[in-house]
Amino acid sequence: MSEKKDPSKSPRDTNGPVVKTGPTAGQNRSRNEDGSWRKKRSDAGETKKKSGCFLTSAACRFKGLPDDCNELEKLRQFRDDYLLSSAEGTAMVEHYYSVAPAIAQRLTEPAELEQVWQVICRCIVAIQAGHNELATNEYRAMVHVLQRKHLGVVA
16 A cells, blocks of 8 residues: 655655755755655656757757756756855846747757857856856856847847
8 A cells, every 4th residue: 555645744854855956946846636746847758848948958959968968957056056146146047037038949050059059168167167257257148149139139
């Protein structure tokens, strides 16, 4: 006989999963109606539409890399541990979430995706060297250029 899980208990109380990245990082993962933990989007068997992707994800797909590749994981950790630890960084992330899906939808040219990939690589090198401001400025500048080109607006 299988024991039904108590949906009122937090994952921290039951050794259940806690969201590690994204806007809900640190919060408890929710449960299904049967009390089981919901799966992560990446293991739920759902396919993501190209129109909903973000810039780094688009460039990584262009390179044939999975959603859990080293580059994406490093940038997610950078976002969660560094950017979201300050008001300025949080504002930058919120702005990114507001424009990146529309930019990514228009980001289809291989040469442009390669340019985005090169910026990602420079950011990873800067982060690994402890140059967080340099990585932040590099990524912000890329988003600014892409926003102007693809959306015709400047923040």
